[in-house]
Amino acid sequence: MRCAILADIHANLAALNAVLDDIAKQGKVDEIWCLGDIVGYGPEPGECISLLKKLKAICVAGNHDRGAIGKIELNYFNPTAAEALEWTAEKLTTLDTLYLEELPKTMDKGDFMLVHGSPSSHLFEYIISTSSATRNFAFFHTRYCLVGHTHVPLAFRQEGGKVTSLLLMPGRSLILDEARMIINPGAVGQPRDGDPRASYGIYDSEDSKFHLYRVSYDIRATQDKMVQAGLPLQLVMRLEEGK
Ligand code: ZN
Numbered sequence: 383m384r385c386a387i388l389a390d391i392h393a394n395l396a397a398l399n400a401v402l403d404d405i406a407k408q409g410k411v412d413e414i415w416c417l418g419d420i421v422g423y424g425p426e427p428g429e430c431i432s433l434l435k436k437l438k439a440i441c442v443a444g445n446h447d448r449g450a451i452g453k454i455e456l457n458y459f460n461p462t463a464a465e466a467l468e469w470t471a472e473k474l475t476t477l478d479t480l481y482l483e484e485l486p487k488t489m490d491k492g493d494f495m496l497v498h499g500s501p502s503s504h505l506f507e508y509i510i511s512t513s514s515a516t517r518n519f520a521f522f523h524t525r526y527c528l529v530g531h532t533h534v535p536l537a538f539r540q541e542g543g544k545v546t547s548l549l550l551m552p553g554r555s556l557i558l559d560e561a562r563m564i565i566n567p568g569a570v571g572q573p574r575d576g577d578p579r580a581s582y583g584i585y586d587s588e589d590s591k592f593h594l595y596r597v598s599y600d601i602r603a604t605q606d607k608m609v610q611a612g613l614p615l616q617l618v619m620r621l622e623e624g625k
Contacts, residue, residue: 390444443498509566574624
């Protein structure tokens with residue numbers, strides 16, 4: 383089985399479309415897994431939801447997905463994120479809201495647990511260090527855990543009681559062997575690792591490998607839509623900076 387693994391789309395339809403085109407180029411995938419934050423920050427929340435629905439993507443909820451439907455108070459978010467979420471809430475249709483409401487916080491798919499933040503704090507914790515990863519290995523029972531939220535493609539491997547981090551880069555595949563791992567495919571719609579290209583992964587059960595891909599997309603098209611929508615300028619600028 384081949385699965386495309388997407389996270390943090392953040393209502394960036396141009397980035398999502400570029401990723402879907404790239405996935406098609408890599409060969410057929412059987413399923414698309416989405417690790418939350420479909421909406422928030424970006425200008426096309428409803429369009430991204432519709433596309434994921436059409437593709438029958440398997441999604442878990444992110445903090446922005448919950449914030450946009452009033453399930454997390456906006457004062458939890460920083461001021462620009464909160465402003466974008468208020469804008470998003472106004473744009474969502476009843477069906478969009480229903481879709482976001484029904485997203486589960488976690489899901490197990492074979493050897494993988496899918497969650498947005500971390501196994502111990504589903505919507506809020508950022509797994510960005512070996513210490514946070516180490517603590518979290520005790521909170522899931524599958525061999526591997528897929529997370530998003532940090533917008534940085536990074537993996538953590540637990541072996542002999544020791545946890546090491548591995549930066550995920552295109553062209554270098556991650557072999558999924560018996561060691562337990564926490565894997566983050568990076569962000570489709572708002573990368574924060576200094577590379578503004580959209581990030582996603584493909585897992586292939588045939589060779590047990592995870593491949594990371596980076597895809598250029600029309601950043602300007604998304605930025606123009608954000609400016610037209612009156613979304614905060616800081617959010618517009620960070621797309622081209624990739625941070
Ligand atoms: Zn996010």
